[in-house]
Amino acid sequence: MEVNSYRPVDHCFDEMMRTRTAPRAAYQKVREWLAAADPASLDLRRREAEILFMRIGVTFAVYGEGGDPERIIPFDIIPRVINGREWDLIARGLEQRVRALNQFLVDVYSKCEILHAGVIDTDLVLRNPAFLPEMNGFTPAGGVFTHVAGIDMVRVGEDEFYVLEDNARTPSGVSYMLEDREIMMRLFPDLMAAHKVAPVEHYPTELLTTLKSVAPSSGGADPTVVVLTPGMYNSAYYEHTYLADRMGVELVEGQDLFVDENRVYMRTTRGPQQVDVIYRRIDDDFLDPLTFNPNSTLGVAGLIGAVRAGHVTLANAPGAGVCDDKSVYIHVPEMIEFYLGEKPILKNVPTYRCGREADRAYVLDHLDELVVKEVRGSGGYGMLVGPHATKAEQAAFAERIKADPDEYIAQPTLALSTSPTFVDQGIAPRHIDLRPFVLMGAKGVSIVPGGLTRVALREGSLVVNSSQGGGTKDTWVLLEEPC
Amino acid sequence: MDISIHHTTRYSYATPATHTVQHLRLTARDNAGQRIARWRVIGNGRDDLPVHTDAFGNIVRTLTMSDPHHELVVEVVGEVRTEDHAGILKGVDETMPAAMFSRTTALTAADNAIRDLATPIAPAVTKDAVDAAHQLMNRVRDAVAYVTGETDSDTTAAAALAAGAGVCQDHAHVMITAARLLGFPARYVSGYLAGEEVGEIYEASHAWAELFIDGLGWVGFDAANRVCPNERYVRIGCGLDYRGAAPIIGIRRGAGAESLTVEVAAMPMGEQNQSQDRRDLSERPNSS
Numbered sequence: 001m002e003v004n005s006y007r008p009v010d011h012c013f014d015e016m017m018r019t020r021t022a023p024r025a026a027y028q029k030v031r032e033w034l035a036a037a038d039p040a041s042l043d044l045r046r047r048e049a050e051i052l053f054m055r056i057g058v059t060f061a062v063y064g065e066g067g068d069p070e071r072i073i074p075f076d077i078i079p080r081v082i083n084g085r086e087w088d089l090i091a092r093g094l095e096q097r098v099r100a101l102n103q104f105l106v107d108v109y110s111k112c113e114i115l116h117a118g119v120i121d122t123d124l125v126l127r128n129p130a131f132l133p134e135m136n137g138f139t140p141a142g143g144v145f146t147h148v149a150g151i152d153m154v155r156v157g158e159d160e161f162y163v164l165e166d167n168a169r170t171p172s173g174v175s176y177m178l179e180d181r182e183i184m185m186r187l188f189p190d191l192m193a194a195h196k197v198a199p200v201e202h203y204p205t206e207l208l209t210t211l212k213s214v215a216p217s218s219g220g221a222d223p224t225v226v227v228l229t230p231g232m233y234n235s236a237y238y239e240h241t242y243l244a245d246r247m248g249v250e251l252v253e254g255q256d257l258f259v260d261e262n263r264v265y266m267r268t269t270r271g272p273q274q275v276d277v278i279y280r281r282i283d284d285d286f287l288d289p290l291t292f293n294p295n296s297t298l299g300v301a302g303l304i305g306a307v308r309a310g311h312v313t314l315a316n317a318p319g320a321g322v323c324d325d326k327s328v329y330i331h332v333p334e335m336i337e338f339y340l341g342e343k344p345i346l347k348n349v350p351t352y353r354c355g356r357e358a359d360r361a362y363v364l365d366h367l368d369e370l371v372v373k374e375v376r377g378s379g380g381y382g383m384l385v386g387p388h389a390t391k392a393e394q395a396a397f398a399e400r401i402k403a404d405p406d407e408y409i410a411q412p413t414l415a416l417s418t419s420p421t422f423v424d425q426g427i428a429p430r431h432i433d434l435r436p437f438v439l440m441g442a443k444g445v446s447i448v449p450g451g452l453t454r455v456a457l458r459e460g461s462l463v464v465n466s467s468q469g470g471g472t473k474d475t476w477v478l479l480e481e482p483c
Numbered sequence: 484m485d486i487s488i489h490h491t492t493r494y495s496y497a498t499p500a501t502h503t504v505q506h507l508r509l510t511a512r513d514n515a516g517q518r519i520a521r522w523r524v525i526g527n528g529r530d531d532l533p534v535h536t537d538a539f540g541n542i543v544r545t546l547t548m549s550d551p552h553h554e555l556v557v558e559v560v561g562e563v564r565t566e567d568h569a570g571i572l573k574g575v576d577e578t579m580p581a582a583m584f585s586r587t588t589a590l591t592a593a594d595n596a597i598r599d600l601a602t603p604i605a606p607a608v609t610k611d612a613v614d615a616a617h618q619l620m621n622r623v624r625d626a627v628a629y630v631t632g633e634t635d636s637d638t639t640a641a642a643a644l645a646a647g648a649g650v651c652q653d654h655a656h657v658m659i660t661a662a663r664l665l666g667f668p669a670r671y672v673s674g675y676l677a678g679e680e681v682g683e684i685y686e687a688s689h690a691w692a693e694l695f696i697d698g699l700g701w702v703g704f705d706a707a708n709r710v711c712p713n714e715r716y717v718r719i720g721c722g723l724d725y726r727g728a729a730p731i732i733g734i735r736r737g738a739g740a741e742s743l744t745v746e747v748a749a750m751p752m753g754e755q756n757q758s759q760d761r762r763d764l765s766e767r768p769n770s771s
Contacts, residue, residue, distance in 0.1 A: 309533065
C-alpha cells in the first residue's frame with residue numbers, strides 16, 4: 001500500500017490525515033517523503049534499523065515466553081509527529097498531573113489531609129497494598145517522591161488527550177526514546193534536516209541534574225549519584241547500563257553497596273565512597289531486607305534507615321506506587337483540584353471498579369465493549385479487550401472478576417489515534433500511544449519534548465505493550481510547522 | 484512503680500562474621516504511663532549508635548560492623564517510673580491514622596479458624612467495644628496455651644492458633660488478626676514486663692496487642708496474661724506485626740554457626756538496685 005492510497009480507520013483520529021485525502025500540516029513533509037520513497041528502499045532502511053538495534057544491543061526480555069529471551073523491540077521508521085501547540089497542551093497537562101501526584105504522596109505519608117477532607121476514601125489508600133506503611137512520616141529531600149514519572153497517554157481527537165495510566169515507580173522505556181532518535185538521525189538525515197524537531201538527547205543530563213538537586217546537603221557541591229540495578233537478568237538491564245553510561249555515573253548492584261553509620265557506601269578499587277543519590281531500578285520490596293522482603297538479596301541491608309535518617313536519597317522514593325495504583329488513578333482529577341485548585345488539563349478515562357456492586361453489574365453486562373484490567377497488573381498482561389475477545393474469553397474473564405472483584409477495573413474501549421506505520425503490506429494506519437517522561441527535582445518539573453511512542457503493529461490491535469508485540473516510533477515535537 | 488531493666492543479647496559466631504547490620508528497636512519513650520529516668524542502648528560498647536525514627540514512631544538505632552567479628556553484644560540499661568492507666572495509652576504522638584492499622588500482613592493473615600474465633604464476639608462490638616475486646620483476649624488465651632519452643636519468630640497467627648500453643652508474640656498476633664476482623668485497628672507492641680514485688684525479677688522481654696477503641700484511643704491487651712497493661716509494663720515500640728516492632732532485626736555476612744544468649748531482668752526497684760539474674764533464653768520475646 002502506498003501513501004497515496006493510505007486511508008484512516010473509520011471513527012479513529014488519524015495523526016497524519018485531517019480528512020480521507022488531506023494531510024494535517026505537521027505531517028505535510030513526512031507524507032511527501034513517503035510518497036517519493038519507493039517501498040523497497042523503505043524496507044531496506046527498516047532492516048538497516050533492525051541491524052543497528054541488534055548491534056547496539058538494545059534488547060528486551062519478554063517474561064513468560066519460551067524462545068529467545070533477548071529480542072529487539074520492532075522499530076517503525078515513520079516518525080510520530082506532534083506540533084508545538086499540541087505539545088504545549090500536553091506538557092502543561094503533564095506538569096499539572098505530576099505535581100498533583102507528588103503532592104498526594106507527600107500528603108498520604110504525612111498529614112493525610114486529602115483523607116481527612118473525605119476527598120479520597122481512607123481505606124483505599126491506607127489499606128492499599130501499594131501504600132508502604134514503612135514510609136509513613138517520611139518526606140523525601142526537596143519534597144519529591146516521583147523524580148521520574150512515565151505517563152501513558154492516548155489521543156482520541158484533535159485536542160483530546162487521555163491519561164491511561166501513571167507510572168511513578170520505576171518507569172522504563174526512555175532508552176528507546178533516545179535510541180529511536182539516534183537511529184532516525186542516522187537513517188534519514190535529510191528528512192530530519194527538513195524539520196525543526198525539538199531535541200531529546202539532553203535527557204540524561206536533565207536526569208542527572210534532577211537527581212543531584214535532591215541530594216542530601218552532606219553531598220556537597222558535587223554529590224555522588226549511582227544507578228542501582230537488580231542485574232543483567234532484568235528486562236530493562238540494557239536501559240540501566242545505558243543511562244548510567246550517558247550520565248557518567250556508576251552502575252551498581254546491591255552487593256556493591258553497604259550501610260555504615262546510617263550512610264551508604266559504594267565499594268570501589270580505591271576504598272569505600274559515600275553515595276548521595278541512588279537512582280534505583282529495583283522494586284520497593286527488594287530494596288532493604290531489614291525493612292521489606294527479608295529474603296531479598298538484591299538490595300542493601302539498612303538502606304531505608306539511611307534514607308529516613310536523611311543521609312541518602314532514593315529516586316523514586318519508596319512508596320510512590322500508591323499514586324499509580326489503578327484504583328487510586330480514578331481520583332487523580334480530584335487530587336488536581338484538591339492540591340492545585342485547578343481543572344485537569346488531561347482527561348482521565350472513566351473507570352469502573354469491579355469491587356463496587358453497581359459497577360460490577362455494569363461491567364459484567366458490557367464485557368464486549370470494555371477493557372478490563374487487573375488493578376495491579378502491568379505490561380499489558382492479564383487484560384481483556386472486550387471488543388476483540390471471543391465469547392469464550394469474555395465468559396472466562398467474567399468468572400475471574402466474580403471470584404476476585406476487587407482485583408479488577410474496567411474502562412470503555414477508547415478509539416486510540418492511528419499513525420502511518422510501515423508494515424508488511426506497506427504504509428498502513430496503526431494505533432499508538434505516548435509515554436512522556438516527566439522529571440521532578442527540587443527546582444521543579446522538566447519534560448524532554450515528546451516521549452516514547454508505542455505502536456500496536458497488528459492491524460486493529462489496541463495493545464501497544466512491547467511484551468505484547470508492540471513496536472516503537474521516534475516521536476517528533478515540531479518547534480515550527482513545516483511550510 | 485520504679486522499674487529497672489537490664490537486657491543483654493549476645494551473639495557468638497563459630498567463624499567470624501564479615502559484615503553485620505542490625506536495627507535495634509530497644510528505646511523506650513515517655514508516655515502518660517511511663518517516665519524514662521535513664522535509658523541506654525549499647526551496641527558492642529558504643530552508646531552513640533546512629534539513630535532514626537521509623538514509620539511507627541519507634542526509635543531505631545543501627546549497629547553496623549564492617550570488620551570481622553566473633554561476637555556482638557547489645558545491651559539495654561534503663562530505669563522507668565510507671566503508672567497504671569488501665570491499659571489506655573496516652574501521651575504518644577501518633578504518626579499515623581489508626582485506620583492504617585487495619586492492614587493485614589503475612590504474619591497476621593486471617594484464616595477460617597481465626598474467623599471462627601472472632602465471629603461470636605461481633606455482636607458485642609457494637610454494644611460495648613471494651614467488653615468485646617476483653618472477651619476476645621480471653622478467647623485467644625483459651626485457644627492458645629502458653630508453651631515455649633513450639634513456635635518461632637516467623638510463626639503466623641494462623642499457625643499458632645492451629646498449634647494451640649505459643650508465646651506472647653503468638654498471642655499478640657492472634658489477638659491482632661481477630662481484632663482487625665472485628666473492625667478494630669490493631670497493632671503489635673513490644674516491651675518489658677517487670678515482676679510484682681520489689682526485687683522480683685522477670686526474665687521478660689514481652690509483647691502484647693493494642694486495639695484502637697473509639698472514645699478511648701489505643702488500649703493495650705496482653706492476651707498471654709489476660710490483663711490490660713498496668714504499672715508492670717514498659718512499652719518500647721509498635722508495628723503492624725512482630726516484624727515492624729522487632730527489638731533486634733539484622734543481617735550478617737560470613738560467619739558459621741551462631742549461638743545466642745539473652746538475659747533480661749525487668750524488676751521493680753526498692754531503695755537499692757538488686758543484682759541480676761542470669762538465664763539463657765531464646766531471642767524471642769518471652770512471657771510468664
